[in-house]
Amino acid sequence: MAAEVLNAPGLLEQVAAVARRSVMRTLRQRALLVFPLLFPLILFAINGSALSAATRLPGFPPVSYRAFALAVPFMQGALFVAVTAGTDLARDIESGFFNRLALTPLRGGALLAGQLGGSIVVACVQSVVYLVVGVATGVGIASGVGGALVLLALSILISFGFAGVGTLLAVRFGTGEAVQGFFPLLFVTLFLSSSSLPRSLIKVPWFHAVATYNPVSYLIEGVRSLVITGWDARALALGFGFAIALVILSLGFAVAAMKNRLVRT
Amino acid sequence: MRRFLFVARAVAWRSIHNTLVSPAILLPSIIFPLFFLAAFAGGLSKIADVPNFNYRPGYTAFQFVFVFLQSAAFGGVFTGFAVARDFDSGFARRLLLSAPRRSGIIAGYTVGALLRWFVTATVVTIAALLAGMHVDGGGIDLVGMLGLGILVNLGAALWACGVAMFLRTEQAGPLIQMPVFVIIFLAPVYVPLKLLTGWIHSVASVNPATVALEAARGLFAGSPEKVALAFALLVAGIAVTTVWARRGLASAERAG
Numbered sequence: 001m002a003a004e005v006l007n008a009p010g011l012l013e014q015v016a017a018v019a020r021r022s023v024m025r026t027l028r029q030r031a032l033l034v035f036p037l038l039f040p041l042i043l044f045a046i047n048g049s050a051l052s053a054a055t056r057l058p059g060f061p062p063v064s065y066r067a068f069a070l071a072v073p074f075m076q077g078a079l080f081v082a083v084t085a086g087t088d089l090a091r092d093i094e095s096g097f098f099n100r101l102a103l104t105p106l107r108g109g110a111l112l113a114g115q116l117g118g119s120i121v122v123a124c125v126q127s128v129v130y131l132v133v134g135v136a137t138g139v140g141i142a143s144g145v146g147g148a149l150v151l152l153a154l155s156i157l158i159s160f161g162f163a164g165v166g167t168l169l170a171v172r173f174g175t176g177e178a179v180q181g182f183f184p185l186l187f188v189t190l191f192l193s194s195s196s197l198p199r200s201l202i203k204v205p206w207f208h209a210v211a212t213y214n215p216v217s218y219l220i221e222g223v224r225s226l227v228i229t230g231w232d233a234r235a236l237a238l239g240f241g242f243a244i245a246l247v248i249l250s251l252g253f254a255v256a257a258m259k260n261r262l263v264r265t
Numbered sequence: 266m267r268r269f270l271f272v273a274r275a276v277a278w279r280s281i282h283n284t285l286v287s288p289a290i291l292l293p294s295i296i297f298p299l300f301f302l303a304a305f306a307g308g309l310s311k312i313a314d315v316p317n318f319n320y321r322p323g324y325t326a327f328q329f330v331f332v333f334l335q336s337a338a339f340g341g342v343f344t345g346f347a348v349a350r351d352f353d354s355g356f357a358r359r360l361l362l363s364a365p366r367r368s369g370i371i372a373g374y375t376v377g378a379l380l381r382w383f384v385t386a387t388v389v390t391i392a393a394l395l396a397g398m399h400v401d402g403g404g405i406d407l408v409g410m411l412g413l414g415i416l417v418n419l420g421a422a423l424w425a426c427g428v429a430m431f432l433r434t435e436q437a438g439p440l441i442q443m444p445v446f447v448i449i450f451l452a453p454v455y456v457p458l459k460l461l462t463g464w465i466h467s468v469a470s471v472n473p474a475t476v477a478l479e480a481a482r483g484l485f486a487g488s489p490e491k492v493a494l495a496f497a498l499l500v501a502g503i504a505v506t507t508v509w510a511r512r513g514l515a516s517a518e519r520a521g
Contacts, residue, residue: 035439046450049465053315053456184296191304197311207307 014106018114025088026118036080037126040073041133047072048137051196059201063228070134071224072195074151075216077126078159079186085119086166086179093174093261108258112171112251116163123159127152139227147226150236154226157243158219162186164250171257193217215242268366276360276373277380280347284381294343294381298336298389302328305455306396312455320457321486322399329393330410330482331454334474336389337418338445340382344374345425345441352433352517361518371426371510378422379415386414406484409492413481416499421445423506430513433520452478473498 009017026033048066055065092098092115101111131148135141141148165186169179192207193216202208211217222239225232284291306328313324320327351357364370394400402410428441452474453461461469469475480495 042447043450046447046465047455049463050450050453050461051309051312051455052462053318053460054309054312056315057311184293184300188300191300191308196304196308201311202308203311204307207303211308 009105011107011110014110015114015117018106018111019117020114022088022115022118023121026084026121033122033125036077036084036122037129039080040076040126040130043076044069044073044130044133045137047196054197054201057197057201059198061198061228064139066134066137067139067228068224069196070130070139070227071220072190073130073134074127074155074158074223075190075195075220077130078123078155078162079183079190081119081123081126081159082162082166082169082186083180083183084122084166085116085163086168086170086182087176088118089115089167089170090174090176090179093170094176098261109255112167112254112258115167116160119163119166120156120160123156123163127155127159130155134227141226142228142230143226147231151223151226154222154236154239154243157240157247158223161243161246161250164247164254168250168254168257171254171261174261189214189216193220195220215246218242219246269369269372272364272366272369273372273376276370277376278373280344280374280377281380283347284377284384290343290347291381291384294336294340295385295388297339298332298385299392301335302332302389302393302396305332306393306398309455315456315460317460318456320482321488322401325393325396325398326400326485327482329389329398330485331452331478332389332393333386333410333414334417334478334481335449336385337382337414338421338449340385341375341378341418341421341423342425342442342445344378344381344422345429346435346438347377348374348426348429349433349435349437349441352429353435357433357517367514367518368511371423371514374426375419375422378425379418382414382418400485401487402485403487406487406489409489410481410484413477413484413495413499416496416503417477420499420502420506423503423510427506427509427511427513430510430517433517448472448474473502 044066048064048069051069052065054060055063055068061068089098092101098111131141131152141151143150166179169182170176173179192210193214194202194211195216199208199211199217202211218235218238219242221235222243225235225239229235284294306325309328310324312318313320313327348357351360360370361367400407424445425441428437431437432440451465451468451472453469458466458469458475458479476491476498477495480489480491483490484492
């Protein structure tokens with residue numbers, strides 16, 4: 001028994017093993033890659049043109065609406081990552097695979113971190129695609145090549161945070177249906193933000209207040225600032241700050257919920 | 266005919282019953298339109314200040330009409346999800362075996378979609394009125410708008426039933442939803458057609474959903490336009506989707 005414990009793989013090996021499985025599973029389910037990739041791009045194409053009249057409003061930034069709206073697909077993609085991550089883990093819980101893993105020396109934290117591997121792959125692919133499509137449709141990145149790299153980093157960090165939210169929901173509720181049931185709620189956070197217009201142009205008081213207190217507004221504005229403004233320290237600090245807070249909180253709660261679930265198991 | 270009505274009534278009853286007793290099915294079809302109404306009418310109300318935007322009842326009403334028709338279309342789409350779910354669970358195959366007149370199955374699901382949409386439309390209308398929406402259209406105008414909504418719902422439900430019966434799996438969801446979503450959003454959602462520019466203006470100009478949306482907005486504002494054309498296009502669309510759904514049913518029958 002003691003020898004077996006001594007031979008147990010290290011934390012990194014454990015994370016790598018679970019992550020490899022998660023990545024392979026994600027790559028095998030192409031629908032999981034294609035739909036979250038296409039849907040935000042279709043909305044970007046439609047809204048980028050359909051709302052171009054908004055640029056004629058006094059106070060609208062002096063850029064095309066497409067440039068203004070480019071931040072939105074990154075957020076929508078992150079929300080899809082949350083659902084993908086949560087549904088994958090919930091499926092493992094429902095199928096009993098999670099229970100079998102709990103009987104191995106695998107640590108809860110390693111299982112959690114590894115499970116997010118597939119989501120990170122999705123996040124990386126879709127962030128690069130959104131950026132390339134944006135640039136290909138004529139959107140200039142005001143902060144330059146360095147800004148584009150920072151944009152990718154912020155976008156992946158946001159996706160990681162939302163993947164943590166999906167994981168938390170999966171561990172807490174244990175069913176894919178419950179995770180998907182929360183999707184509309186996650187989407188609301190995007191609707192009730194400054195995703196479509198700058199906050200200064202939101203006329204309805206209650207909506208303005210909600211958008212101001214909604215952290216998603218600052219995540220979007222962080223990404224957007226790199227595209228339309230350049231290097232805006234305040235927007236970036238708020239964007240990265242909220243993204244890091246989301247990662248810490250979602251993963252922290254997920255780890256705690258994981259401990260409870262492993263105890264129950 | 267009696268056997269057709271018997272099957273249709275039984276399927277419609279089951280569809281409504283499942284919807285009303287299962288919040289997981291009912292709530293998304295109500296909540297999504299409310300979110301759209303809040304996001305568009307609330308978050309984008311400043312769009313009404315764009316030069317040459319002149320919809321008399323105001324921006325909330327402008328967006329309400331869109332959400333009204335969108336909820337009608339998605340009421341039909343959600344029914345397609347239910348059909349697909351019934352095939353995945355094996356219930357639909359048992360239904361095919363037991364129904365004395367199978368075309369009644371399509372009619373039943375379609376009636377179920379319509380009744381479900383009435384619940385959603387009522388909630389959305391109450392929410393818009395509470396938000397201070399102005400209604401300029403008269404009684405006849407509003408009945409006309411309701412008629413357009415019913416036809417949109419029927420067309421979408423028949424489309425969704427057809428896809429679900431051809432593919433017979435819940436994985437058909439994106440294929441059921443995506444075309445409806447794209448057609449609806451390629452209409453003048455945020456501003457009138459005359460304020461659209463570029464490719465979206467070209468596409469919206471030939472999109473049948475634009476005619477339905479403009480007709481409904483005209484009726485709601487009490488100044489009807491393109492109403493006959495909108496009804497004609499929707500009836501033609503329903504004729505096509507009826508054939509599509511019937512073929513889907515035949516495909517499901519062949520698959521056994």
